[in-house]
Amino acid sequence: MEKSGYGQDGIYRSLRPPLLLPTDPNLSMVSFLFRNSSSYSHKPALIDADSGQILTFSQFKSTVAKLSHAFINQLGIKKNDVVLICAPNSIQYPICFIATIAIGAIGTTVNPAYTVREISKQVEDCKPKVIVTVPELWDKVKGFGLKYVMIGSEEKSNLFGNSKNSKVTWLNDLVKNSGNVSDWFPEAEIKSSDTAALLYSSGTTGLSKGVVLSHRNFMAAGLMVTSDAEFAGERDNLFLCVLPMYHVFGLAVIMYAQLQRGVGIVSMAKFNLEMVLRAVEKYRVTDLWVVPPIVLALAKNSIVKKYDVSSVRQILSGAAPLVKDLMVECAKNFPQAIIIQGFGMTETCGIVSIENPRVGSRHSGSAGMLVPGVEGQIVGVDTLKPLPPKRSGEIWVRGANMMQGYLNNSEATRFTTDKEGWVHTGDLGYFDEEGQLFIVDRLKELIKYKGFQIAPAELEGLLVSHPEVLDAGVFGLPNVEAGEIPVANVVRSPTSSLTEKDVQKFIADQVAHFKRLHQVTFVESIPRSPAGKILRRELREKVRSKI
Incomplete structure (x- = not known):
């Protein structure tokens, strides 16, 4: 095996010390969660930043x-x-x-x-x-x-x-x-194989689907997420959970993973920069695990200087790629903290790779090394053959944290998980010679707006339901603050006098705020493949060529 973790069989293996996962088939994630709690029974487990309750x-x-x-x-x-x-x-x-x-x-x-x-x-x-x-x-x-x-x-x-x-x-x-x-x-x-949770994700295609996660998935992911801290013998951490607990990042990666280690959580109902800083100062929070828009706020807002944030030792960003420059800028406001990235999906119970805060180069833009117990492959999009380091392809992963499938949707399950247990992530990326994973782009067409996932197909379905809309294509445009913003190309019926504002309001009335259209362009036609699939890349390139 090379220094990158790449084996002769085309599989990348974790470079971290191996994990011992629980083997008892009758172990539930709840008994596992509290397995050692009597030895730290008086330690704070949950702190409510909004009410002060502990x-x-x-x-x-x-x-x-x-x-x-x-x-x-x-x-x-x-x-x-x-x-x-x-x-x-x-x-x-x-x-x-x-x-x-x-x-x-x-x-x-x-x-x-x-x-x-x-x-x-x-x-x-x-x-x-x-x-x-x-x-x-x-x-x-x-x-x-x-x-x-x-x-x-x-x-x-x-x-x-x-x-x-x-x-x-x-x-x-x-x-x-x-x-x-x-x-x-x-x-x-x-049984550890029983279903524990159904978390809804836009998956790798189309509308939201129920991801079936077992007790074992949560236990494995919890141990994988915390393996670096466990190996380093860290015990006095305190995490802020401002990311929503309905999302796999807040629920599995922060809440469950940390509590099963005896690490406390400060909960916050919604993101407000000043309230975050106040909670950090008041409770001496050590770990801020967030998404890129929050890193942007921590990096660019001068209000950070008014608060004592010296307790923060680690800022981890996930859910969407974080650019290097932003990491460097954020580090200036948090000189004592290490800023790292990780990568995961709902389908992997939130975790695939994470940067090691103690090993490797900093602020590289990488999503880190595979966590212990997860294997990866980079598969050529055209050849479907495994690729060596520095070659880009679709990221496939497998391990004890991978989902059981999608609820009531065997077709989507087969499309995402193959017979050998590989989850086809729909993300394009590569490993470097050090085993660091870099996410390049997405095969899947989800729009990631401030860490939220938006399925273009859902918005297209709504647009076409308007009596004066003949066809529509929705896609994401790069945006510094949000990562991507949803925009639409719309074909009106010949007699229609619909305006951009009309279309935006029509969508805004039916969806959550983050799915609203930021821009609507009226066009003659929507480019499609022979099979009828919308060619979003063409839509995107047309807009970019005009910028």
Whole structure:
């Protein structure tokens, strides 16, 4: 094997020390999460930056245990039932998610910025029994007619005035009425191969799909993410989680991976630069794992200088590529911190590669080396043959963290995962001679706006539903602040007087804010392949040639 990790069989292997993954087939990710917690029971596990509430590991464990009993006894949730969480980050979010998993039920998460139409697609697909939400989002979810768990307490909310809603149970009441269970979990027959979560991703093609992740996937990913810190014997870290917990990055890579190591999390409902800096200063946060737009804010905003950020030792950026210059600029505001990148997907439970903070060159623009337990291949797009270092092709990966498949979609599963367990990422990249992975471009056509994924096909479907639109092509244009912005080429019917603003409003009324069109150009026709596929690259190049 070369220094790059490239073997004669065309497979790249991790250059990190090997991992011992749990082998017990009856181990659940919840018992794994708390396996050592008695040795740090008084350490803070969850800190709510918005309310100031703090839960130690022992309080966290007993609250999860009480809620898991309440889910069974008070709401009748059974193994394999689906619980959907539609809420912003809070310390109740992990409690609800972990309590769901503890009884063998399945957690699914949805972006709270979604419209009713977008949420209903997910509800139809995964058929939840219960929706966990917050009073502010009640109007979006009340129409589904399911059972609801409302985060918070009834006394403090005036959601239903003086009347009761028989379908709604308040989280505080569930925990309060669960009896004296201290911190033992309900008996549940859970195998590590059982489904733990359904996380919706735009996948490598088309509309959002439910990625099926098992208990084993979460345990493996948790150990992979934290292997460098474990190897270095780090114990006193504190992570800020401002990235949404409905996303694999917030849920698996920050929340689950760190808590299973006994590392505390400071939760924050939404990104606000000054609030982030205030939380860093107040709680002495050591690790900021974020996305490129937040790195941009940390690098370019002079307000950073007003706060004591000396506790920050590491800033990791993921979800979209980060340019070298921005890393260098950010490092000036955080001279004591190491700035690194990682790469993962929902389909890989959030992790494929990560830069080692202690080894290798800095600010190279690389997505780091493969984490232990993950193998990679770079496959020629035309030849389908494995490629050596410095040659670019599609990135294929496999390991114990790879998804079980897409829910109710065997065709998409076959398209993404082959018989040998390789997940075809749809990303183009290469390994260098040191085994560092560089992401070059995407085969898949997703638009990445501030780390959010936007499927062009969804927006095209909406555009074509307008009576005056004959055809449409949506694609991403590079943008310094957002990474990419969604723009559209639209063919109007001959008699139409539609304006750019009309089209933008038509879309904005139906989708979450991040999917809105930033630009609409009216054209004579949309270029398509003989098979009818929109040639987005041509659309993009046409716009670039005019810039």
